[in-house]
Amino acid sequence: MAATVLSPLLRRLAADRATGALVRDHGTLYLVDGAVVHAESPYAPGLDALLGTAAPRPPVGAGEWEICRLGALYDAAFFALAPGRGPARFRYGDAAPGAAHPAPGHAGAAPGRPVSAADVERETLRRRALLDRVWPHPVVDTAPVVPARMPRGRTAGVRGRALLARADGRHTPTQLAHTLGRPAFHTLLEVRRLAAAGLVETP
DSSP, rough: OOOOOOOHHHHEEEEEEEEEEEEEEEEEEEEEEEEEEEEEEEOOOOOHHHHTTOSOOOOOOOOHHHHHHHHHHHHHHHEEETTOOOOEEEEEEETTTTOOOOOOTTTTTTTTOBHHHHHHHHHHHHHHHHHHOOOOTTTTSOOOOOBOOTTTTOOOOOOHHHHHHHSSSSSOOHHHHHHHHHOOOHHHHHHHHHHHSSSSSOO
16 A cells, blocks of 8 residues: 655655745645755644643753754644645745744754654654544534533543533634643643544534
8 A cells, every 4th residue: 555645746846955935724734855944834823832831831941942942843744744725835045933942052053953844744644543433424524612510430530621621612722732831732622532532522
């Protein structure tokens, strides 16, 4: 069976070692020499939001910053590579926002390790498959999160309880991710787990 290709244009740009911004309906991937160096999506909290939720906290080191940066990249890429209605377009030469800024306190260091387009696609597919294994009802990803009556003998974990405490029947999982300062994919995954356990409603 042929491997799933999420974006033929991304594959071509990677092969051509292109530099610029791949703009899709749900987000943007920034490439340098065909590798992904940054991703952003309105559905995924950015790196600053993810790092700023635990304040006050000491400044992060280069290693922790890079882990968080890669996590934010994969999080935004998951949404950027989601199916859309319009055609993708590529803006040659566009640089990633803040691409010149390396890890805090490490002036002169590289802004972050590039990730191959193939790795970004592979991780996105892995995440899609994981969501479907947990609860194969993608409608819960975009619907407002509505807590269900707690079934007898079932309880949510710490993360699930924090999410349920914010769920008001009006906000979607990605909106709750912004509120909680959590990666959006992890929030989708938690909502699917809660739905599978009968703790939130499946529309």
